[in-house]
Amino acid sequence: KAGVTQTPRYLIKTRGQQVTLSCSPISGHRSVSWYQQTPGQGLQFLFEYFSETQRNKGNFPGRFSGRQFSNSRSEMNVSTLELGDSALYLCASSPGLGETQYFGPGTRLLVL
Amino acid sequence: GENVEQHPSTLSVQEGDSAVIKCTYSDSASNYFPWYKQELGKRPQLIIDIRSNVGEKKDQRIAVTLNKTAKHFSLHITETQPEDSAVYFCAAISNSNSGYALNFGKGTSLLVTP
Numbered sequence: 001k002a003g004v005t006q007t008p009r010y011l012i013k014t015r016g017q018q019v020t021l022s023c024s025p026i027s028g029h030r031s032v033s034w035y036q037q038t039p040g041q042g043l044q045f046l047f048e049y050f051s052e053t054q055r056n057k058g059n060f061p062g063r064f065s066g067r068q069f070s071n072s073r074s075e076m077n078v079s080t081l082e083l084g085d086s087a088l089y090l091c092a093s094s095p096g097l098g099e100t101q102y103f104g105p106g107t108r109l110l111v112l
Numbered sequence: 113g114e115n116v117e118q119h120p121s122t123l124s125v126q127e128g129d130s131a132v133i134k135c136t137y138s139d140s141a142s143n144y145f146p147w148y149k150q151e152l153g154k155r156p157q158l159i160i161d162i163r164s165n166v167g168e169k170k171d172q173r174i175a176v177t178l179n180k181t182a183k184h185f186s187l188h189i190t191e192t193q194p195e196d197s198a199v200y201f202c203a204a205i206s207n208s209n210s211g212y213a214l215n216f217g218k219g220t221s222l223l224v225t226p
Contacts, residue, residue, distance in 0.1 A: 043203075056212055090156070092214075097211065098205055101214060104155060
């Protein structure tokens with residue numbers, strides 16, 4: 001099976017802009033989770049989607065949002081970008097909630 | 113929410129030695145504990161996982177132990193090789209009324225020197 005894919009792989013934005021990242025899960029996986037990875041904070045949970053519904057959310061401001069489509073593909077959006085949003089954004093898919101997660105290659109976002 | 117502490121943050125061993133990384137968690141309801149290996153510039157890769165109904169699991173040179181009473185779990189790598197050099201993350205899954213969340217430790221940077 002093809003692994004988890006994410007697009008774009010690299011992105012440069014300026015403060016105040018918004019960005020949309022995309023994640024395609026492993027075929028048959030219905031759950032997609034998003035994480036922010038920074039050198040200082042490690043891997044931090046953003047949210048998880050299952051059957052097009054957000055099932056859980058981490059401690060991030062409302063500028064971070066996401067959605068999931070009927071084919072399980074997911075997008076996350078960050079509005080009004082701040083310098084501190086520069087990070088590697090990883091998505092992970094799993095067959096269902098609470099199951100083993102497999103990561104995509106990530107989208108590296110740089111906010112200038 | 114779940115809090116996962118991981119130690120040490122850096123670990124340097126000589127090739128052939130063993131490496132041990134330890135994690136503690138706070139939520140007694142956590143029941144799934146995966147370990148991920150992340151090489152520089154690459155995605156985290158699952159290397160082994162354990163569920164709370166077992167105390168130990170082994171896969172070739174890698175083993176994980178779980179002590180539910182003490183709420184800690186450890187990764188053991190024997191006969192280390194230079195290609196084991198990477199950042200290792202432990203994680204614990206918590207299940208609350210708001211859903212599941214995989215909470216990660218801050219990672220251990222392992223360096224295996226020839």
